[in-house]
Amino acid sequence: MKKILLTLALFATLVSFGQTKAPFHDIWNTLLKKHVSKQGKVNYKGFISDSMQLNKYLKTICENKPNEKSWSANEQKAYWINAYNAFTIKLITQYYPIKSINDIGSKIKIASGKTVWDIKFIKIGTNNFSLNDIEHTQLRKTFGDARFHFVLVCASKSCPILLNEAYTSQKIENQLDEQAKVFLGDKLRNDISPDKPKISKIFDWYNMDFKLNNTSIFDYINKYSTTKIKSNATVTYLDYSWDLNE
Numbered sequence: 700m701k702k703i704l705l706t707l708a709l710f711a712t713l714v715s716f717g718q719t720k721a722p723f724h725d726i727w728n729t730l731l732k733k734h735v736s737k738q739g740k741v742n743y744k745g746f747i748s749d750s751m752q753l754n755k756y757l758k759t760i761c762e763n764k765p766n767e768k769s770w771s772a773n774e775q776k777a778y779w780i781n782a783y784n785a786f787t788i789k790l791i792t793q794y795y796p797i798k799s800i801n802d803i804g805s806k807i808k809i810a811s812g813k814t815v816w817d818i819k820f821i822k823i824g825t826n827n828f829s830l831n832d833i834e835h836t837q838l839r840k841t842f843g844d845a846r847f848h849f850v851l852v853c854a855s856k857s858c859p860i861l862l863n864e865a866y867t868s869q870k871i872e873n874q875l876d877e878q879a880k881v882f883l884g885d886k887l888r889n890d891i892s893p894d895k896p897k898i899s900k901i902f903d904w905y906n907m908d909f910k911l912n913n914t915s916i917f918d919y920i921n922k923y924s925t926t927k928i929k930s931n932a933t934v935t936y937l938d939y940s941w942d943l944n945e
Contacts, residue, residue: 721774722763724781724865726756731863739852739860741945747792757785764824773868776842780866783833783851786821790830791854791943799941800854816853845908845919846875848901849882856940857888857899879923890937891926900939 730752734745746753760782765775787800794803803815810817816834819827828837830853838847852861859882866874882899883889890897902909902916909919917928 719766719769721765721770721778721868722759724756724777724867726752726759727781727785728865730756731861731865735861735863737863739863739944741788741854741861741943743788743791743795743943743945746788747795750792753785753789753792757789760785761821761823764826771868772842773871776838776844777866777868777871779833779837780847780850780871782821782823783830783838784861786833787830787852787854790815790820797943799943801941839908843908843911844875845905845911846879848905848908849878850875852944854944856942856944857937858944859888860885861944876923880925883920883924888937889924891920891924891928892932893927893929894932895935896920896928896932897935897937900936903936 730746730749734742734749736742760778763778765778767775770778790803791797791800794806797803800815807818809815816831817829819829819832821828821830821833834847834851838844838851849859850862850866852858859878862874862878883891888899896917898916898920902920906916909916915930916934917930917932921927
């Protein structure tokens with residue numbers, strides 16, 4: 700009897716604190732390479748045809764909640780970024796064809812003042828998460844890295860492009876830096892010039908994320924942009940397209 704109780708207690712501990720080892724993201728990597736172009740265009744019909752594999756990967760995510768005691772910071776970052784992007788794809792495929800992720804709001808009941816990003820449709824371990832929960836709590840609040848804004852993809856044309864490979868703990872620092880450079884070098888999303896830069900609304904919505912340590916948004920952009928913005932430049936924010944990124 701004592702042995703049974705000890706086993707149950709151990710199991711409860713594993714459930715409470717998450718898995719001791721981070722899962723692999725091989726299935727997600729294969730799906731991304733197959734259904735996302737190098738330019739970040741997503742073949743949602745392809746993801747629908749491979750729904751069994753997508754569901755298999757999402758099941759892995761749901762059953763392997765990060766263990767903050769045994770997982771490295773990079774393992775946690777890769778997990779939550781991949782989870783956000785994969786569940787966004789899943790959400791779109793459930794209502795496809797649609798013109799925009801915002802169209803989903805008219806198809807289901809959402810509480811007043813809430814958006815599609817507030818729907819708690821993701822069950823990881825014993826907790827229910829929304830896309831906003833992942834972005835704002837699990838990533839922004841926990842790690843405070845503004846580069847997350849260049850890798851979380853909300854299925855829209857003005858979002859950063861969806862990388863056609865999975866984020867991994869071994870490569871994530873390079874992946875985050877590279878996606879920052881790609882986003883800032885993309886004329887459709889940012890038109891950088893020294894005097895009159897036209898930049899993404901992301902820099903307006905989350906301006907404080909880019910102003911840490913008494914730096915300016917221009918200082919932050921200049922870290923990753925080949926074209927440098929002058930400190931006295933006049934900035935314009937580009938219109939944001941919510942059309943589907945396909």
